[in-house]
Amino acid sequence: MSVQAITNGMSLLTLDNPVLPSHYEIKLNLEPNSVTAKSSIKITMSKNDKMVASAKEDLKQFRLHSKDLKIANAFIVDEDSNKKLLLKWKEDVNTNLLTLNSEEAIPFKDNHFFLHIEYDATVKIIKTHEDKTYGIFKTNFMKQSSESSIADNVIISTHCQPSYAKTIFPCVDEPSIKTSFQLTLETPSQFKTISNTGIKSEEKLKSGRTVTTFKTTPLMSTSVFGFAAGDFDFIKSEVEMPISKKKIPLCVYAPDNIDFTVFTLDTIQKYLPLLENYFNKEYPLDKLDFVLLPFLSDMAMENFGMVSILMNHLTLPPQALANDNIREQCQQLIVHELVHQWFGNFITYESWEYLWFNESFATWLASVLLTETGDSPSYWTSNAYLQQHMYITMENEISNPSILSIIEQSKRSMNSEIIETSDVFNAHSYAKGIAILRSLQLTIGDELLKKGIQTFINDEKNHTHSIKPMDMWTQVGSTLKSANIANYFASWSRLQGVPIVHVEVETDGNNEISYKLTQHRYYHGEQDEIEDIPYHIPLFILNEDGSEDRNNVLFTDRTLIINGKKDLVLLNHNGQGYYKVSYESETLYDSICKQLLANKLNGVDLFTIMKDIKSFIGDEKYQKPIHFDGLFKILRTLCSPEIQLDETSVYWYGLNVGLDIIQKIDRYERTFKNVSMDKISQTLTSEIFIPFMNKIDWPKDFSKIKENVSTEQLECMSQIMFLNRQHGTIIKKCDTYFQKMLNGPKQCIPIELVNSILTVYCSNMTSLKQWKKLINVMDETSESNKEILQHLIENSDNLNKYEINFQFIKNSILENIGFTSKEELMERNLRYINEHIGSMNIEYILIGINYNSNGGDGDANEKNIKSIEEWYLTNLPNWIKIGMKLKNTIKNISLIVFQIVNNKKSFVDKLTRFKGNSLGIDFISYYSLATAEINSQKLIIEDLNKVL
Numbered sequence: 001m002s003v004q005a006i007t008n009g010m011s012l013l014t015l016d017n018p019v020l021p022s023h024y025e026i027k028l029n030l031e032p033n034s035v036t037a038k039s040s041i042k043i044t045m046s047k048n049d050k051m052v053a054s055a056k057e058d059l060k061q062f063r064l065h066s067k068d069l070k071i072a073n074a075f076i077v078d079e080d081s082n083k084k085l086l087l088k089w090k091e092d093v094n095t096n097l098l099t100l101n102s103e104e105a106i107p108f109k110d111n112h113f114f115l116h117i118e119y120d121a122t123v124k125i126i127k128t129h130e131d132k133t134y135g136i137f138k139t140n141f142m143k144q145s146s147e148s149s150i151a152d153n154v155i156i157s158t159h160c161q162p163s164y165a166k167t168i169f170p171c172v173d174e175p176s177i178k179t180s181f182q183l184t185l186e187t188p189s190q191f192k193t194i195s196n197t198g199i200k201s202e203e204k205l206k207s208g209r210t211v212t213t214f215k216t217t218p219l220m221s222t223s224v225f226g227f228a229a230g231d232f233d234f235i236k237s238e239v240e241m242p243i244s245k246k247k248i249p250l251c252v253y254a255p256d257n258i259d260f261t262v263f264t265l266d267t268i269q270k271y272l273p274l275l276e277n278y279f280n281k282e283y284p285l286d287k288l289d290f291v292l293l294p295f296l297s298d299m300a301m302e303n304f305g306m307v308s309i310l311m312n313h314l315t316l317p318p319q320a321l322a323n324d325n326i327r328e329q330c331q332q333l334i335v336h337e338l339v340h341q342w343f344g345n346f347i348t349y350e351s352w353e354y355l356w357f358n359e360s361f362a363t364w365l366a367s368v369l370l371t372e373t374g375d376s377p378s379y380w381t382s383n384a385y386l387q388q389h390m391y392i393t394m395e396n397e398i399s400n401p402s403i404l405s406i407i408e409q410s411k412r413s414m415n416s417e418i419i420e421t422s423d424v425f426n427a428h429s430y431a432k433g434i435a436i437l438r439s440l441q442l443t444i445g446d447e448l449l450k451k452g453i454q455t456f457i458n459d460e461k462n463h464t465h466s467i468k469p470m471d472m473w474t475q476v477g478s479t480l481k482s483a484n485i486a487n488y489f490a491s492w493s494r495l496q497g498v499p500i501v502h503v504e505v506e507t508d509g510n511n512e513i514s515y516k517l518t519q520h521r522y523y524h525g526e527q528d529e530i531e532d533i534p535y536h537i538p539l540f541i542l543n544e545d546g547s548e549d550r551n552n553v554l555f556t557d558r559t560l561i562i563n564g565k566k567d568l569v570l571l572n573h574n575g576q577g578y579y580k581v582s583y584e585s586e587t588l589y590d591s592i593c594k595q596l597l598a599n600k601l602n603g604v605d606l607f608t609i610m611k612d613i614k615s616f617i618g619d620e621k622y623q624k625p626i627h628f629d630g631l632f633k634i635l636r637t638l639c640s641p642e643i644q645l646d647e648t649s650v651y652w653y654g655l656n657v658g659l660d661i662i663q664k665i666d667r668y669e670r671t672f673k674n675v676s677m678d679k680i681s682q683t684l685t686s687e688i689f690i691p692f693m694n695k696i697d698w699p700k701d702f703s704k705i706k707e708n709v710s711t712e713q714l715e716c717m718s719q720i721m722f723l724n725r726q727h728g729t730i731i732k733k734c735d736t737y738f739q740k741m742l743n744g745p746k747q748c749i750p751i752e753l754v755n756s757i758l759t760v761y762c763s764n765m766t767s768l769k770q771w772k773k774l775i776n777v778m779d780e781t782s783e784s785n786k787e788i789l790q791h792l793i794e795n796s797d798n799l800n801k802y803e804i805n806f807q808f809i810k811n812s813i814l815e816n817i818g819f820t821s822k823e824e825l826m827e828r829n830l831r832y833i834n835e836h837i838g839s840m841n842i843e844y845i846l847i848g849i850n851y852n853s854n855g856g857d858g859d860a861n862e863k864n865i866k867s868i869e870e871w872y873l874t875n876l877p878n879w880i881k882i883g884m885k886l887k888n889t890i891k892n893i894s895l896i897v898f899q900i901v902n903n904k905k906s907f908v909d910k911l912t913r914f915k916g917n918s919l920g921i922d923f924i925s926y927y928s929l930a931t932a933e934i935n936s937q938k939l940i941i942e943d944l945n946k947v948l
Contacts, residue, residue: 024181361433440489597637843889
């Protein structure tokens with residue numbers, strides 16, 4: 001049986017049940033103080049056309065999904081005679097199946113019959129965010145404006161994805177079957193009631209209760225069924241739709257702070273018509289509600305016509321809306337859920353293995369629209385997308401060869417038990433899916449892609465039946481008369497890993513230039529572990545005049561030769577392709593530098609080039625001397641007088657990556673100081689370190705100019721400080737900055753500079769008094785520590801990376817206090833580690849010691865290394881005795897010490913006595929890891945020697 005035919009260890013009812021529901025009429029009686037809901041359901045059951053084996057003529061048994069339902073009665077009614085056929089039932093709690101049996105053949109009329117079941121449904125009580133919200137759940141809450149101290153307000157709501165509808169009513173709870181629904185709720189009259197569709201009728205009862213019947217839904221899956229009832233406030237509006245010309249009522253419900261939801265309503269009102277236009281398809285329902293809930297485990301759920309969202313995400317006070325990042329994230333969330341009303345709800349995927357595509361598509365299209373409207377104008381080239389989304393996903397896939405292809409990961413998820421949405425949702429596949437869609441959009445073009453999607457969504461069969469993603473791309477390709485579209489999607493979803501494109505320039509006897517492109521999978525490990533199949537790579541070639549080459553768009557073979565072209569500058573323009581590029585010709589780097597000097601290369605392209613070079617350096621499979629040559633060409637160009645960085649601020653982002661590479665080289669150059677490295681050191685200092693230092697306008701403090709200096713510029717300044725830490729200009733400047741950190745004024749030193757200021761200060765620290773001053777600052781009770789926090793400038797856009805608090809200051813000092821080269825202070829640092837061995841991150845002190853351990857002359861180096869070796873071997877037995885709470889600290893200390901010792905056989909011999917230690921640490925294995933790192937450093941130095 002195919003993977004689509006397996007879920008939760010059982011066969012799918014849509015394939016082997018002789019009958020399937022085609023319509024549900026559900027009635028629920030909701031009592032605020034009850035944990036059960038008196039319920040009944042009438043199900044129209046029809047013969048199953050999908051059944052693998054033919055149904056018997058005389059049907060006497062069939063099954064439905066049911067969980068935590070107390071069945072009281074089950075029968076079939078002949079609508080003509082009103083005769084009841086009573087059924088027996090058996091519930092299997094292991095499979096959540098309800099088997100219904102009849103003693104006589106079930107009568108069909110027009111291939112269907114009407115099943116009635118009376119039952120009690122369980123209402124789950126939610127008290128904290130730790131409680132899982134599924135099926136029907138309720139919570140009590142207290143409004144902030146309430147004068148009462150009692151949580152006497154009630155919210156009852158539902159969550160059905162992936163398969164919790166069966167806890168609300170008996171059903172076939174699988175995404176591959178689509179039915180219509182009609183819901184009737186009986187509730188206290190003061191409750192607001194909301195469901196997938198608008199209200200058809202309301203009947204006020206004398207008991208103070210109201211019976212609300214909702215309109216029949218379009219065809220949809222059970223996972224997007226939903227309702228809510230309770231003490232809601234609401235705001236409403238309406239919007240005229242461009243295709244249908246209908247006025248669609250819009251409403252946002254919230255238990256509290258309803259005034260803070262205006263932005264949500266405005267965003268819905270703006271983007272719902274844009275989506276109808278994009279799809280060229282009428283919005284499928286007669287209204288749209290957003291229901292904000294105090295508790296919701298999945299944070300958001302795109303129920304058809306009634307989106308549920310955790311209220312804290314969208315109740316936005318003015319101070320939150322003033323933050324661009326928060327505002328854009330909220331818009332992204334809202335529009336994502338709006339996309340699902342068409343894709344995911346109206347169009348439904350037949351299996352949970354396609355959840356990655358359902359979510360990727362919604363985020364991709366939301367981002368497209370937010371970019372087009374100007375609400376997120378630069379999203380696709382922003383740090384949020386490129387650095388925090390695209391590159392993190394690529395690096396994870398490169399560094400972890402065990403990450404499966406999207407298709408294989410989805411199949412594996414389906415072979416395990418599916419309880420929560422998270423069981424089938426794979427964050428990596430989701431993120432990669434967005435990148436695939438973005439590059440496909442750019443390859444096809446906005447209008448052509450939109451045309452293909454419109455044709456697909458307007459084909460009625462794609463609504464009446466559940467579909468696979470490949471069905472969509474095959475039909476889009478057919479519409480646009482291009483088989484490459486389906487092949488493109490298949491390539492990226494079925495192939496594992498990230499491709500690398502090697503670019504070489506070749507010249508024939510007539511001095512005619514051609515470009516040779518070769519692609520492989522970019523991988524770590526042995527080559528025979530992977531199947532190196534060519535990908536469908538979008539080239540995104542940038543020409544000298546700033547245009548994109550539309551003649552060479554897609555690269556599908558192992559090798560591509562581009563002839564008759566002289567103006568290629570780079571591939572993967574704007575970093576929109578999910579691949580790496582290795583430029584392997586001086587001519588290519590010359591073209592890049594020429595564009596830099598002409599101020600024609602954008603910041604994203606520089607960033608992408610630098611990120612790719614950074615990936616290759618230190619990797620023995622991919623690092624080549626040309627990468628260093630290209631890196632230095634670019635950096636020399638950036639620090640040349642012709643480029644004013646303050647006027648071309650877009651380059652700071654890429655420069656930051658380049659300087660990060662240089663920092664690594666600087667570190668490795670010191671490791672191998674005993675090998676004649678003077679030429680490299682002198683070249684780096686004279687051609688890169690000092691020129692960049694001289695390009696910076698170093699202010700006395702930043703309190704007056706903080707609004708004019710970007711985070712990227714500050715991070716570059718920090719790197720340049722570090723690289724010039726022995727230069728008199730920087731020493732003097734950082735001494736001033738250090739005093740301002742301690743003494744103020746308020747908000748005068750950017751948080752991004754703190755680490756490098758401390759590095760420079762500690763590198764030149766000579767006295768015990770200076771050392772004690774830093775130790776005192778690490779004391780949480782000291783006044784110095786409290787004051788420093790007020791003197792730093794915190795960039796609100798960088799809260800995830802930097803956060804000013806006591807631990808940040810302490811970690812910064814620990815990371816840098818070891819940079820002192822004074823022998824007495826180094827011994828003090830080692831003693832301090834031993835005296836505070838149980839303190840968090842105490843091993844950070846070794847970072848600076850490691851950095852300097854090989855940086856001096858031969859005899860001094862040997863003495864330092866011997867001192868650290870003796871300190872480690874002397875104290876290690878005592879650390880081991882302390883026990884498991886030190887295990888991670890000992891591992892981290894060991895890795896750094898092993899790098900410092902650097903391949904000393906005598907040291908390895910001494911380590912063997914710790915074999916079989918009580919903590920189970922394999923010190924010899926850790927030493928091997930450190931040796932591998934040193935060998936990687938040595939590779940870098942060898943290629944550097946070839947270039948410089």
